[in-house]
Amino acid sequence: MARRQYIASLADFDEQQAQWKPSPDSWNAVEITEHLFWAEQGGILGMWKTLLGIRAGTVSYEGTSSNDGLPIDEIIRLTWQEKEIVPAVAAPRMGGPLGFWSAALAGLQSSLDAFGELLTDEELSMKAHPHPISGPMTFGQRLEFLRFHIDRHRGQVENLKMARTMVAGTVDS
Numbered sequence: 001m002a003r004r005q006y007i008a009s010l011a012d013f014d015e016q017q018a019q020w021k022p023s024p025d026s027w028n029a030v031e032i033t034e035h036l037f038w039a040e041q042g043g044i045l046g047m048w049k050t051l052l053g054i055r056a057g058t059v060s061y062e063g064t065s066s067n068d069g070l071p072i073d074e075i076i077r078l079t080w081q082e083k084e085i086v087p088a089v090a091a092p093r094m095g096g097p098l099g100f101w102s103a104a105l106a107g108l109q110s111s112l113d114a115f116g117e118l119l120t121d122e123e124l125s126m127k128a129h130p131h132p133i134s135g136p137m138t139f140g141q142r143l144e145f146l147r148f149h150i151d152r153h154r155g156q157v158e159n160l161k162m163a164r165t166m167v168a169g170t171v172d173s
Helices: 001-009 028-054 072-081 096-116 137-172
Strands: none
Touching: 001 096, 001 137, 028 096, 028 137, 072 137
């Protein structure tokens, strides 16, 4: 649902608007969408590899963690800075058309669905690979992080729309 809502929020952008930035240090809609693709692709792949490693007995991240039992909003509050530095593997780096990145992000739903079919209810409480910023989390927390992360960036896209409208209104005045 978060992914569908995010992609729907992009519908108001044409390609020129998707490249617009309110400031040089902010991301545009293309960069945000590309980042979401890389971050989620890596997250799903990492969880899948970890799950298979756990089942094969070659991987284990079990042990206590300060994130144990916490909802994702609390984990983020405790582990993230206000303006976090994106890990290089999830940084936007290719650019291009918004339509491409929107379609690529939408395409990850089938990978997530396939992983969800593989994962059992009992495995949701097992530790997945650590998040590069937030550290150890269970598979359930990592899945909830995917939702949180998309929703966070949907808020940024909505802010871009408002900023673009304000700038356009100033220019028209």
